[in-house]
Amino acid sequence: MLEAQGPLMEAGQTWASGELEDLALQKMKILVVDDEPTNLHLMYNLFGEQHEIYVCRTGEEAITFFVDKRPDFVLMDVVMPGIGGLEACRRIKQLPGGAEAGVIFITGLADVDHETQCWEAGAVDFVTKPINPITLRRRLDSHITLRVQADQLREFAWIDGLTGVKNRRYFDRWMSDHPLSEVGKVPASIIMLDVDHFKAFNDRYGHLAGDECLRRVAAAMKAQLRRPDDALCRYGGEEFACLLPGADVQTATSIAHRLIGSVRGLAIPHENTARGMVTASAGVASGSLSGPDAGGSIIERADKCLYDAKQRGRDCVASEHDLV
Structure with a gap:
């Protein structure tokens, strides 16, 4: 089980x-x-x-x-x-x-x-x-x-002690085991997410406020996952990853928009940014996980898309198929 x-x-x-x-x-x-x-x-x-x-x-x-x-x-x-x-x-x-x-x-x-x-x-x-x-x-x-x-x-x-979502250990285990399962034969998508300007948030409000910010952000994003096998993981620091087995790039991009929209909807003040509130950026990649190093490849592609979203000004979604 x-x-x-x-x-x-x-x-x-x-x-x-x-x-x-x-x-x-x-x-x-x-x-x-x-x-x-x-x-x-x-x-x-x-x-x-x-x-x-x-x-x-x-x-x-x-x-x-x-x-x-x-x-x-x-x-x-x-x-x-x-x-x-x-x-x-x-x-x-x-x-x-x-x-x-x-x-x-x-x-x-x-x-x-x-x-x-x-x-x-x-x-x-x-x-x-x-x-x-x-x-x-x-x-x-x-x-x-x-x-x-x-x-x-x-x-x-497998639970992150701060945010209550899945942790990096779960993410790594899933990436290791999923390609070996029957489900792993169909494409999957990964969303890499980053809380924008989070170091500046900690500098302005303190680390306790930063921890509470991450808890609220994680809870808001997790509430947007409606498919039973989807999982939100804390990847490290202020970075999160969303595992979407069986999701194509269109579905994953739609979910990514919901995730960053939920962060925006919290309206957590962040005076050190132009928008004045906490936001998040997301990168989306899709593909099969069954090939050699396919898991590492999809993570790398999602990371590149996340970087692209930040270059566009943050608080947005970038996918490798440019469906934003």
């Missing part, structure tokens, strides 16, 4: 036992893979009210299903016709999103060698047959709790 559910954990905060139980109640997508209808019905009845349950009868079906749906957890029988559970797990782990999926084996074999094979295939746990429903539920609840905690901590690590 790319986005955590629920509030982020603050630094130094711990979870009480009741909060841990609440984490285990998070709704998950669970794939049950078993060729025995009795086991499928048992696990559906056990988890169906709380989670989204999907069923497959073979390892082949499970692999195909995972590509389309990317479930959070897989409850997998080991011995099945065709591709067995161990091989199906190994193949799932190689798929996009597979490394994060929690595979729990349901197995009738309990010798040491078999246990070792389950771990080596990539399982996070295994439960022996005959299935004890309480044991299986407690095991799954524990892994859900760990999953949600990990997601929350990961999200926390």
